[in-house]
Amino acid sequence: MQRTYISETKAGETQKIQGFIDKIRDQKTMQFIVVRDTTGKIQVTVVKSEQPEIAEIFTGLNVNSVVTIEGKVVENPAVKAGGKEILPTSVVVESAAEVSPIDDSTAIDMRLDYRWIDLRDEKKSLIFKIQTCCAKALRNFLLERKFVEIHTPKIIAAASESGADVFELKYFDRKAYLAQSPQFYKQMAMAAGLERIFECAPVFRAEQSYTSRHATEFTGFDIEFSYIDSFEDVMKLEEELLTYMLKCVKEEYGEVIAKEFGKEVIVPTTPFPRMKLKDVYQELEDRYDYIVDDIEKGDLTTEAEKLVYRLAQEKYNSEFMFVTDYDAKQRAFYHMRKDGVPQGYDLIWRGVEITTGAQREHRYEILKEQAEEKGLKKDVEFYLEFFKYGCPPHGGFGIGLDRITMLLLDIPTIKEAMFIFRGPNRLLP
Numbered sequence: 001m002q003r004t005y006i007s008e009t010k011a012g013e014t015q016k017i018q019g020f021i022d023k024i025r026d027q028k029t030m031q032f033i034v035v036r037d038t039t040g041k042i043q044v045t046v047v048k049s050e051q052p053e054i055a056e057i058f059t060g061l062n063v064n065s066v067v068t069i070e071g072k073v074v075e076n077p078a079v080k081a082g083g084k085e086i087l088p089t090s091v092v093v094e095s096a097a098e099v100s101p102i103d104d105s106t107a108i109d110m111r112l113d114y115r116w117i118d119l120r121d122e123k124k125s126l127i128f129k130i131q132t133c134c135a136k137a138l139r140n141f142l143l144e145r146k147f148v149e150i151h152t153p154k155i156i157a158a159a160s161e162s163g164a165d166v167f168e169l170k171y172f173d174r175k176a177y178l179a180q181s182p183q184f185y186k187q188m189a190m191a192a193g194l195e196r197i198f199e200c201a202p203v204f205r206a207e208q209s210y211t212s213r214h215a216t217e218f219t220g221f222d223i224e225f226s227y228i229d230s231f232e233d234v235m236k237l238e239e240e241l242l243t244y245m246l247k248c249v250k251e252e253y254g255e256v257i258a259k260e261f262g263k264e265v266i267v268p269t270t271p272f273p274r275m276k277l278k279d280v281y282q283e284l285e286d287r288y289d290y291i292v293d294d295i296e297k298g299d300l301t302t303e304a305e306k307l308v309y310r311l312a313q314e315k316y317n318s319e320f321m322f323v324t325d326y327d328a329k330q331r332a333f334y335h336m337r338k339d340g341v342p343q344g345y346d347l348i349w350r351g352v353e354i355t356t357g358a359q360r361e362h363r364y365e366i367l368k369e370q371a372e373e374k375g376l377k378k379d380v381e382f383y384l385e386f387f388k389y390g391c392p393p394h395g396g397f398g399i400g401l402d403r404i405t406m407l408l409l410d411i412p413t414i415k416e417a418m419f420i421f422r423g424p425n426r427l428l429p
């Protein structure tokens, strides 16, 4: 008999279901077993006196065991979940589970040790269905606009790029590194004339960060495109892209997100507000008495990011804010500058940076100078070559997929917004 998904079971038919045992209620004369698959749950009801062999199977079984059950599906309004139940004619135990070492009250780090059990919780698996919806929307939006999906190498020869720390690895008899972003290769694709590309892939950062929003490996959704006039074109594409993504998520999961995560999905209006960094600091001081030392004003502090959310809401009725005009010292050498000002931005959503974007410097001589100014020479030689033989003006941005999932669902830590978390102290499972 073919398997039927639990959500598709029909009263009146004999069907086969497969899944995990979610609950077992073993009473004197009856057993009520709840079985769960990826689509939902159904009650399996056993009258002990009528089916002693089946009752015996369930008596010795723990929750989390995996079973295949055939039986008649019948309507029963008394069953809270779904109003139907299955009366089994055959039960096969595919995998008998030991008692689970974790439950809802277990601390996060121990739950992560047993992540595969932790994820059986419906709300947790829902996170990845919603993340899939986000990635699908991002992808569809770009594919419709003739973007090409590329796959760049993650094992690379040169260590330096944006200054973030890289993981070193042994590559036969020499050293290699794990890519801290696909930046160089995205730009190589522009020099290759691909014009519009994106990639969704792992990004590695050897940072000892113990915040709620940093991981040492995360998924980056990266975009690069040619023939732009300025970084305004980059911001425009990004705001349209994110608006489309949130529209798709709201349509498919808006109600579920409100119910399960208590968060409203707000589809923004475009354009998103834009503010220069120095004006942001001025407003934060004027409005919220937030004062920082001048030396910190070249970048946005974590506290300022949080206040930017408040400012964006109060001043512009928006959850988003593009912050522009950072100090060149704080930005990567490949950002184009105009009168010394980097032609790029960070996008802040709900108080956290989700993107860095920019127009890139495509003119070989200037790019070389900017690299040298940051003390980069040997490591970027191969990259500089990309710009010697003709390269269109271009720009792009990178979105942290795990971060937007965390913010979208108001999950307190990125550890739970990614399938498997990697941090300075975590390499397992």
Ligand code: ATP
Pocket: 162, 164, 181, 205, 207, 213, 214, 215, 216, 217, 218, 220, 353, 354, 355, 356, 398, 399, 400, 401, 402, 403, 414
């Ligand atoms: P941050 O200042 O938060 O450390 P960053 O400036 O190093 O981030 P970028 O190099 O611009 O980040 O990376 C692009 C995007 O990737 C970020 O906006 C963010 O959404 C995501 N991201 C960056 N670092 C991490 C990380 N360690 N863990 C998870 N996501 C990250």
